[in-house]
Amino acid sequence: MAVIVFAESWEGKFKKITNEAVSYAHGLAEAEGTNVIAVAVGALESDPAELGKYGASEVVTVEGDAFASFNASVWATAIAEVAEAKGAKHIVLSGTNNGKMIGPMLSVKAGASYISNAIDIPSNFAPFTVRRNAFSNKGLVDYQTNAEKVVVSIVPNALGVKETGGSASVSSHSSSAAADSRVNVIDVDRVKGKIPLPEADLVVSAGRGMKAPENWTMIEELADVLGAGTACSKPVSDIGWRPHSEHVGQTGIQINPSLYIAVGISGAIQHLAGVSGSKTIVVINNDPEAPFFKAADYGIVGDAFEVVPKLTEALKSFKANQ
Ligand SMILES: Cc1cc2nc3c(=O)[nH]c(=O)nc-3n(C[C@H](O)[C@H](O)[C@H](O)COP(=O)(O)OP(=O)(O)OC[C@H]3O[C@@H](n4cnc5c(N)ncnc54)[C@H](O)[C@@H]3O)c2cc1C
Secondary structure (H helix, E strand, O other): OOEEEEOOEEOOEEOHHHHHHHHHHHHHHHHHOOOEEEEEEOOOOOOHHHHHHHOOOEEEEEOOHHHOOOOHHHHHHHHHHHHHHHOOOEEEEEOOHHHHHHHHHHHHHHOOEEEEEEOOOOOEEOOEEEEEEEOOOOEEEEEEEOOOOEEEEEOOOOOOOOOOOOOOEEEEOOOOHHHHOOOOOOOOOOOOOOOOHHHOOEEEEEOHHHOOHHHHHHHHHHHHHHOOEEEEOHHHHHHOOOOHHHEEOOOOEOOOOOEEEEEOOOOOHHHHHHHOOOOEEEEEEOOOOOOHHHHOOEEEEOOHHHHHHHHHHHHHHHHHOO
16 A cells, blocks of 8 residues: 655656655655655657655656657546556646646546645544645645545645655556546646746745846846846736746645745735745845835845846856856
8 A cells, every 4th residue: 555656757757846745745655654756758869767865765657659748637547547447546747737637637547646746744544634735835734635536736936855765666667648638738838948937946036126027038148157047926817927827826836946046026815815825035126114024034225236147147156166
């Protein structure tokens, strides 16, 4: 009755958050006295055995024509098949975009209860009890289910990666998933060269204080020098200055990076709801009374159009002297 974990990959390579999901599954399995089996769906370039480093004792690969493009229904079927074959009661996945699509379908196909956005290892297994954020990150709630089988998704970047140093055996599963598909992927439009926001460890974000979309060049330059992802406040994406995929907050993406730099953002409660899990928050705002300073670890009161280029230059020369 191993713990199953979905080992998500992008263009054949395991995502960084997969290591975190496997680490979480390992913690869960240890508490239950069982082992972790990772399921990697789709063509793989990464060595499956590498997941042993984070606690998987076995990696099951599922490949074939049906898995050439991401299709949540087909992928969920494949994972549910492996879970059934291994007699798993618990299935873990990361709350990425793909994870969010797979999770509910997987719970139906596996006949399991679904708890999303967990931020801790379950405190109890009967009933299965796990903690998640509530009320826009202002409170905590312990979710409970009496279901025998549970699919649990974790908040990306919230729990961290733990290396346990083991090795994983590798096997493959031949899936019947193709016949199950009611969704056809007609086209895939890939964003190239960008760091996916929910997984970014460093994020540079900006708001209406930037005045116009053309001024985002300096935000992108700062993000480039740091190797960071870019984000924005809601009004900015509503006006069309930035894509909605960058909108963070209560109604946008929730992120948990190590560093969040907020430029020209007031710090409204709905914005903070999506970024308050950041480990370090740096705020750049010309209004010393901006509410965001109350949530900041470091604050710079100043005009973004002066501060940001200077910060970028300073970081460039720091990197050049490394
Ligand atoms: C139901 C609901 C859900 C919402 N969900 C979200 C959400 O998910 N995410 C979100 O972001 N918002 C959300 N909002 C909107 C939120 O309430 C705020 O309106 C929004 O976050 C403000 O965006 P902003 O800080 O970019 O703009 P503003 O409030 O206009 O603030 C701009 C800031 O830039 C500063 N500034 C101006 N010029 C400069 C300069 N030259 N240099 C430095 N600083 C400068 C100003 O001092 C100000 O603090 C939601 C609102 C509602 C009602």
